Amino acid sequence: MANQFVCCLLLLIAATSTYAQFTTHSGIQGGVAAPSGERSYVVSVKDSGGSIVCGGALYNDVTVITVASCLVFLTPENLVAGVNNDTKTVKIVAHLSHPDYGFYTNEHDVALLKLAESVSAEYVKLPSKKPVTSSAGIVTGWDDSNTLVDVPETVIARADCVSGKYGYDDDDVFDSNVCGLADNQACNAIEGVPLVSNNQLVGLLSWGNACSNSANPAVYTDAFAEKSWIESNVNSL
Structure with missing residues (x-):
């Protein structure tokens, strides 16, 4: 639990400085370019200034699955979603975090976002079983x-x-x-x-x-x- 406590402590400190823990995100180092035109299920959740504050996955034409920790220090009504490989911006009109989300533990770190309009893109399916080790x-x-x-x-x-x-x-x-x-x-x-x-x-x-x-x-x-x-x-x- 100490690991999550330190994580949350850093978030609290950063939150006193305009959510710096999100806006100073410098991008993934060590990745390889995604195939062109693919991964359109990936959604960027952005603040009012256009900065990406977290990611998510498009579950259907109007629903994004993301993490509850993304919404802790932010006003969800001020967030927007970048869809179709970030070529389109859509307003977020509703949100719901898991009621048992633990701020200090990050247990049940999941939330849903509803988009203001339908999006045509790839959608992800929920798994039919627990992840297989070594998959x-x-x-x-x-x-x-x-x-x-x-x-x-x-x-x-x-x-x-x-x-x-x-x-x-x-x-x-x-x-x-x-x-x-x-x-x-x-x-x-x-x-x-x-x-x-x-x-x-x-x-x-x-x-x-x-x-x-x-x-x-x-x-x-x-x-x-x-x-x-x-x-x-x-x-x-």
């Missing part, structure tokens, strides 16, 4: 020039993630999380960017220590663990 996925986010880039990741079992060799323990990573190891070192991915495998949403980046690499897992909200809540609330926004 491969792709995290997609933005580099320092706001270009979409991919980071290949390998899913590891929660038991392995909290075994002690990565610096995490049972109080850090919950059943509602999944861990991933970047195949190559990648730094500065922003909260909410999606981890996808076979067009299924494996998870959303929640938190992590330093750069993600073969020795340092990133911690994601497990889309399968939150599937029931998402499906129960997606039509009520």
